[in-house]
Amino acid sequence: MQLTRAGEYGILGILYLAAHHEEPVVMLAQIAEAEGIPESFLRKIFSFLAKQGLVQAHRGRSGGFRLARPPAEISLREVIEAIEGRIALNVCLMGPRACDRMDRCPVHDIWREAQGALLRELERHSLADIVARGAAAHRRG
Amino acid sequence: MQLTRAGEYGILGILYLAAHHEEPVVMLAQIAEAEGIPESFLRKIFSFLAKQGLVQAHRGRSGGFRLARPPAEISLREVIEAIEGRIALNVCLMGPRACDRMDRCPVHDIWREAQGALLRELERHSLADIVARGAAAHRRG
Numbered sequence: 001m002q003l004t005r006a007g008e009y010g011i012l013g014i015l016y017l018a019a020h021h022e023e024p025v026v027m028l029a030q031i032a033e034a035e036g037i038p039e040s041f042l043r044k045i046f047s048f049l050a051k052q053g054l055v056q057a058h059r060g061r062s063g064g065f066r067l068a069r070p071p072a073e074i075s076l077r078e079v080i081e082a083i084e085g086r087i088a089l090n091v092c093l094m095g096p097r098a099c100d101r102m103d104r105c106p107v108h109d110i111w112r113e114a115q116g117a118l119l120r121e122l123e124r125h126s127l128a129d130i131v132a133r134g135a136a137a138h139r140r141g
Numbered sequence: 142m143q144l145t146r147a148g149e150y151g152i153l154g155i156l157y158l159a160a161h162h163e164e165p166v167v168m169l170a171q172i173a174e175a176e177g178i179p180e181s182f183l184r185k186i187f188s189f190l191a192k193q194g195l196v197q198a199h200r201g202r203s204g205g206f207r208l209a210r211p212p213a214e215i216s217l218r219e220v221i222e223a224i225e226g227r228i229a230l231n232v233c234l235m236g237p238r239a240c241d242r243m244d245r246c247p248v249h250d251i252w253r254e255a256q257g258a259l260l261r262e263l264e265r266h267s268l269a270d271i272v273a274r275g276a277a278a279h280r281r282g
Binding site: 002003008011015088090091105106107109110114115117121122125130131133134137138 | 143144149152156217229230231232245246247248250251254255256258259261262263266271272274275278279
């Protein structure tokens with residue numbers, strides 16, 4: 001029940017893009033260095049983010065990445081699920097036929113509620129919101 | 142970010158004990174059969190639950206297990222953490238020095254809030270409450 005290293009790095013990487021959304025593209029090496037992430041690992045993670053339509057790759061000499069949508073329109077939940085797959089606290093939440101005890105299991109509804117509470121928290125924060133939080137903390141610090 | 146099979150079986154096993162709390166002890170084989178769990182795996186899981194003071198082992202010919210506390214006083218969160226360890230959605234929530242970015246990371250507070258929402262849901266349900274839900278569903282069905 002824990003975010004993977006890939007998920008953690010993916011969040012840091014896409015937040016860097018969000019903070020530099022005014023620039024046409026950002027080099028992967030620049031993000032990797034700024035966030036202390038191995039570049040080859042970050043490249044793999046960004047390929048997942050690109051597949052899910054969250055970032056765009058720009059090839060060529062001045063190649064790099066940029067957000068595919070405005071940072072206010074990408075939620076933390078989307079970023080996590082692009083890398084880790086659909087969030088399901090228990091197997092029974094993976095789909096309608098995921099567990100054969102489902103119709104008589106008294107814990108199923110509790111899982112659903114707990115997962116709902118978690119997802120609501122991850123959904124209500126956009127990348128723009130998180131970048132603004134970071135900037136505010138930086139000014140305070 | 143998903144409950145392990147051990148966690149799932151542990152919840153089913155301890156709920157069986159909670160539903161049979163009036164009996165002096167319940168045989169492990171009986172729980173394993175009723176819930177469709179391999180007995181040797183359930184024995185290991187129950188040893189974690191015993192270590193955390195949630196169940197008591199009674200040895201001997203009429204040996205077995207019973208809850209160490211009334212079912213209304215054991216929460217779903219306690220059961221999960223006894224088996225899986227402390228719930229931490231991200232490494233940064235494992236302890237005060239778990240991440241060296243903590244003081245400037247804009248996502249840390251969001252993780253803390255999301256985890257808080259999840260833990261509140263898992264805490265507000267006791268074993269007695271879940272057993273009552275199951276009984277009510279059984280009557281409806």
